[in-house]
Amino acid sequence: MTGTSGWAFDLPPSELEAWLSARDAHGLDAARRAELALTCACARGDPRALAVFEAEFLPWARQAASRFGDSAFVDEVCQQLRRRLLVAEGGRAPRIGDYRGRGALDLYVKAVAVRLALNALPPAERAVQLSDEALLDVPAPAEDPELAVMKLTYRGEFKQAFTGAVRALDEEARTVLRLYYLDGLGLAEVARLYGWSVPTASRRLASARAQVAAQTRALLGAQLKLSPTELDSLLRLIDSELSGGGLASR
């Protein structure tokens, strides 16, 4: 948590008033309003506000970006972030003015950093990190040899059927699956995001998994003309794909 105590910068009350009004932010709690005051002062170029931003908020950006690259990469992302948020560009006011207090400022800074980091990644690498194919590389805990062989033999077909099955899910199920497996959100976080209970989130996830398994099976069966036994092995493969990064390791 970022503390708001001890922040000191110059900001005429009328400026703050106008800033809050423009962002419809009068009803927000004190912490959000303090953060809005900080962003207002930053946008005005107040050096003390900028120092607070640098000391208390940039570390969040640094932490968020460090998932995607080495320290040189992180430095580059932070530099871009300063430019983007704090500098007026092309007649546009500094972007920090976009912040409206609907969520904590540190989260906003993190969000900007994550986007900048992702955009800074080479496209191929980004695809590896984010696309459904990455689900295939979720390691199974105790893979049996039969499955390993299957996986190698039918990798191409399997991948095609699998990603097809993920795509066939409805929007919400697909997003939930990806949030959980690719983005590593916990069940509680997924539940909170959708206003569900944890058991509900768990059920939705299980149902998405089951749908993917069934759909992959159908697509593969049609494609490969496998015997029922072979198809069953494949089915277990699908299940192992999706349980690898599952509850046990979280």
Added chain:
Amino acid sequence: MTEDAHCPDDERLVARAAQALGAPEAAAIDTHVATCDVCRTVLADAARGHDTLPSHHAQRARLTRGTAIGRYLVLDAVGSGGMGVVYAVYDPELDRRVALKMLHSAGARANERLLHEARAMARLAHPNLVPIYDSGTWAGRVYLTMEFVVGQTLRAWLTTPRSAREVLAAYAAAGAGLLAAHRAGVVHRDFKPENVMVGADGRVRVLDFGLAHATPSSDADDLGAGLAQPTGAWLTGALLGTPRYMAPEQRAGQAADARADQYSFCLALNESLGGGLPRRLTPVVARALSERPADRFETLEPVLDALAAAPSSGRRRAAALTGALALAVGGTWLLATPQRACEATADEVAQVWGPAQRATVRAAFESVGAPFAATAFARTAAALDAHAAAIASARRQLCEADRVALLTPVVHATRADCLTARQRELAALADIFASADAEVVGQAGRPPLPRGAREPAATDLARARASLLTARLAEAETAARAALAAAEGLTPGERAEAALLLGRSLLHRSANQPARVALREALFAGERAQRADVRFRAWVDLAELEGLQLLDFEAGAVALAHAEATLEGLPEPGVFRDELLLAKSLHAAAGGDGPGAVALAEAGLALRAERRGAGHPTLLPFLVQLAEAHRVALDTARAEQSARAALELGLQAFGPGDARVMRALITLSLIHQTMGRFDQARREAQEVEALTTARFGARAPRMLPVLLRRTNLEREAGEVGAAKAVFRRYRALAETLPDREWAANFEVMEGLNALADGDAATAYPLLETAVRTTEAMVGLSEVGLVQLLAPLATAAFRAGVTHRGREALDRCFALLAQARPPLSGRVDEAWLTAQASLESGHRLAEGRALAEQARGIWRGANDHFHLGRLEAWLAQHPQATDEARVSR
């Protein structure tokens, strides 16, 4: 830098993660995120880093266990949806558990309407409706209480393949419920498979009437006002959910009547049948799905009539298919010569457990990489070999007997069914072991099949049994539920057994209420099927539930008496007698009756040893219990001896990684803790932790009890810093788990740690919460509560909340005074109470008397460790023995 012009800006994504957006805007983001990997990752990051909740989110926060809502006490949150959170609550007036739905605040006028509707619902009684018992407001929000239905939603029920006949029957039942409500003037407005429960009893019930939207009887302005208020949580929730089954007029925001339900009902029905709508139903459903309400039927009745009349084409198809299969199988059978047919039965067994399966299982075990995997495999394979051989030989004999017409058809069929069931079990086990993970390998070597599985069993039942044996509780539960859901495929005996297995798997996961329901069902089903063995085990399990989990010793004792009475009806009561003695000993020890527990455990051990031979692996639980009983009886030397014997036997029989061996080690650690040999206790506890980590990984739920144990040990040893450090690990792990049971320990442990650390100001509120929570779970009269109440009293006195200190301490005295077992079994509680009294000066004379009794008990037991502690404490609290001090 490139950026997709369509991407929402990051501020909106953060606002979405903080639930600070109106429904339409949130929905737009969700749609975008479904196709944009970058934005999804940004959103996920913001959702992860949530540390403050916006204010309107707070009303979604869960009520903690023990909170009183009207006359109800919250036990647990069981789910939540767009409109509110559902809790399991206890109704003290009627002494039963009910479901309480706390609706999100919808404003005063909407509340009024919801209450009105709830009262209308409460007047309705129909077997296909979930009855509403009561309604009211609490903190500006409306709540309803209703029957606590154990079962699954129709949506979940449909995830297992169902015949068209089953699906039609389920919808006919749900429709009957809807129609009854319509006749009483109540419209559902959100009918969907999620709002229909299929109970464990098979009965279909519709729930959540009229909660999604305003009622038509009230003015339309209200509805408009509701829609114009996009942050109203209940509305947001409703719109966030999939409006898949909504009638067109509802989508358009117009008032909806019973004909909207007709639309939703038929849409769901059509979807559930997956296009297999019987022909006679097609025109009816088409009309019900008309865009304009006026084009639909006036009531649901014609739809239900058509449902009732519809021949189930699905069933016909299924029957034809079965016929074809039978023909094919029969054909093969006829082609083979009789002799070869009998060989073929053995081959069939080999297909279930043969060289191929053996190799797969071996590879699976080896891939776990645990040091004990090789031994575990050898044991498992040998056990499966033996079973396969037994089944194959029995089948061959049966086959040959059949050839020469030795058996009556009935006897033959019974035996064949029995063998098929055992073969299914073998297949299920082979399957489990083939996909073995660390957990299964650790459990391997358990006797894999129960003796004398007499009844033919469906595959699900076999899978449930096998899963329970390999301690895969979640799978056991699922399989048992599946078996029960297909109840018509089961004999009465199997049904009883399935209910028992379900109850056991729930009990072992501490899902107490559903376990109780399932176990009672097992009792009734066992009665109907005349299965005394099932009834015996169900009573023993119920006793464990009531007595050991919920600490209601009275109820536990009653259940045990029932179990004992059931023994009379068993052909071989001796087989169960030792199990009963073990259960009785467990209960006696939990109730503080050490000597009684010792006698019972010794008798059980002797009986089992006589039946199975000394040194038999199944003696292990008896030895562990004997050690525990001695510990409760304050005879630590014998306790240590028994625990060591248990450990040795376990190591020999199962190897170090086995769960039962770890249990023996934990008992030994506890005994050493009681003896004050903390270093030894710590080494043993750490060994348990290392073994658990090796088998399940450091982040497995199974680590939690281990960490809890270690926290208590360190605190008891006076290492508060270490206790806190261990508990931080517990908390970090528990918070990642969906199962909320574990979080119930947070306040207790942190409160006790803070108190031990001298920080009464922190400890006091934590312990207050902990006591309330615990009371709600175990009831108010249990003497074990003193272990919490006495520290609470101390913390309250130290924190200056003197009146609460006095109340808590008064209750400690009262509980001790009415405790049934001798005080020697409650010496810890007595000493804790004495300390609180002597330190605070409240009821000083009684405190001194208790301290004196504790001293006498420990002296009599030659317990120099506790005696030394007591004397040291008294020396440090001279005012405690200062006669001049007057009770405040």
